[in-house]
Amino acid sequence: MTEDATGTDMPAQPEVPARMAAARGSRNDHTRRHNLSSLVTAVHYGGPLTRAQLTRDTGLNRSTIGGLVTELAELGLVIEDAAAETGAVGRPSLIVRPRVDVAALALHPDVDALELGAVAIDGTVVARRRTSVDAPPTPADAVAFAREAARDIAAEMPGLRVVGAGAAVPGLVAIDGSTVVAAPHLGWRDVDLGAALAEVFDFPIAVGNDANMGLRAEWSFGSARGVDTVVYLNGSASGIGGAALVGGRMLRGGRGYGGEFGHMMIRSDGDRCSCGRSGCLETELNAHRLDAAAHDAPAFDALASTLATAIANLECAFDPDLVLLGGYLGALFDARRDLVAARVRELAFRPDAEDVAIARARLGRNRLLIGAAERAFAPLLEDPAGVPLVAL
Amino acid sequence: MTEDATGTDMPAQPEVPARMAAARGSRNDHTRRHNLSSLVTAVHYGGPLTRAQLTRDTGLNRSTIGGLVTELAELGLVIEDAAAETGAVGRPSLIVRPRVDVAALALHPDVDALELGAVAIDGTVVARRRTSVDAPPTPADAVAFAREAARDIAAEMPGLRVVGAGAAVPGLVAIDGSTVVAAPHLGWRDVDLGAALAEVFDFPIAVGNDANMGLRAEWSFGSARGVDTVVYLNGSASGIGGAALVGGRMLRGGRGYGGEFGHMMIRSDGDRCSCGRSGCLETELNAHRLDAAAHDAPAFDALASTLATAIANLECAFDPDLVLLGGYLGALFDARRDLVAARVRELAFRPDAEDVAIARARLGRNRLLIGAAERAFAPLLEDPAGVPLVAL
């Protein structure tokens, strides 16, 4: 039995999938939206920029930029300041800066703590509330904490205008961006956290996997800033979280479970993993084993070598511009940089002698807050005039 | 040493990567281009469509569609026919069909043969020339063959207007879409095939990896039609080629070497692979072993199980909507469907009981020609008015 190896005729194609069908028509107001989006995106990631800079970057006309910036100012998203002294010839250009009273909330429920932050549109964490918990919090705990902490922050920062909230959850989140399908360490299963939070807040909620949001943060303001193709591995008490950026887009997968590199098989004769399989990366290289090997150089080296194997495997699948390591994997890498690099060089499938770039994540405790907030900001960046801001 | 766990302040961001900077401004003619592109894309993938259908799909106005279709007809890309009898009330809508004299060439140099095809814009292979070779062809052989075969096809089909050519090469192709960095089975290394072909042809050349182009073809007109997230594995004499679609986009990687799943480690104590590592999928599961196990059920089952392991591993990394198998992997799957499915179910990292969809590629010998042609058509689909068509 072989594949259809028919002649020149093609089979009939009754159904046309959405992506292949005629895209929704583009109208003039789409143009406007796109241009507004470009400007907000630029000041979001790039901070204050002059109008002249925006004119050059976009290729749009001075007059057009003027109109767009005016509209953004009226929307309350940016402020125009008089220029700083530049020393250059000519009339100084006005400086467009994002208004830092525009913010997003970010929730991070974890095994041992609940945290809520407010992140301004320039990526700074402007407020933070954290509470340690003895037992893993229930969804209701998380929602109640979020409501109280938000109320508290609102009192502290009365002028804050909120675009939405993001929640970074250590577990599998469905593609709907709302349902936590399984968060083993929290003991959650099929919890619609987005709906629960929506009952407490008046703005949109985006729920996502913590590793995805961590990578998003590092891409936006951290070690992976602007890098198009990134593989991210983060080691924490709850195992190894993974995420990948592919061509500038987050790898999500069909159901939202993409990037679970903690469960890639790294040793065919490895130990049993909690997921039911054997030899998963997060079983072979977990915090416990790392602690145990802390004073045993050969064992520690072996773990570094395991990390290198995982990196090499991901390298041949993704060919990333950068492999980013966070949590205890970042620490392990820092402790054995040369060994890891050498081992990856040895194992990596590469036609050239160029090394795989490996770096350590650097946003630390701000990472998940920033990442979750980035998710919440995304609709605003895409359609600045179409997303309402509400008082917290 | 820990990651920067600073307070609320963000580090300064001196450089802004291109993706984050203000995007190029959108002008009115971008709108036009986008809409023309939508229509050509729709008839390319969906075949003949009525104007009324296009109006509904795009949401554009009847009058706008009229103008767009007229422009496409003037460009020689589509033809409007009187409606077929539909039996419906009302004036019958005109049928817009792609002009099949618009074509792309597709070259496939392989170990044992050279093949050139002409593929019409509706995806049909309208001409084909093939020659078997005793020894792997040199780049010069491939170019000479392409020139002669193209001349031959031109004589046979005088009216053909060509948008470009694609070449599907069994090896690593650089991100530039021109240079074959390494094609071990052909014995090519650092060959700028695109430049060599450009000296012979008057149209743009796109060179790519054969697995990528195979998946592109199956996505366009085959088993993976329109599926957003696909992992593809193809077994051939030259090993196992891999490719992936992520969110509707081909996984390319930073240098163009993404998707080399043939070299993912599948057994930590496996045999030495030609790439220098051990236990690579294409070493553990190659054509030779498959032949050897043809009459040994347990050995054959073991190979099927190896395939299942690979699928499960890819599943946890990509969470694909579909795993597509071609070549001997497709045959192996067909011979042991239940075993593979059961083993994948057992190994796959999934929170739900839903099975991973696995299918066999079905375009057969047309696959690489169609895929390579798709690459060549891409610029035309994106900017129908901006890409010249030349006589072959």
Add this chain to the structure above:
DNA sequence: GGGTATATGTTCTCTGCGGGAACATTTTAA
């Protein structure tokens, strides 16, 4: 066979948006 309802093609006008020219403003340099 003729009239009506329905759907679509065609034409014309209107609106929104970006481009660009001309002019105003603000700085540096001579």
Add this chain to the structure above:
DNA sequence: TTAAAATGTTCCCGCAGAGAACATATACCC
């Protein structure tokens, strides 16, 4: 003080799609 350079502002133009009005082609009903 004047000139040059760069940018902001204003006003007008052209392009593209929306939509109304009208023309055309089919099915259905009598």
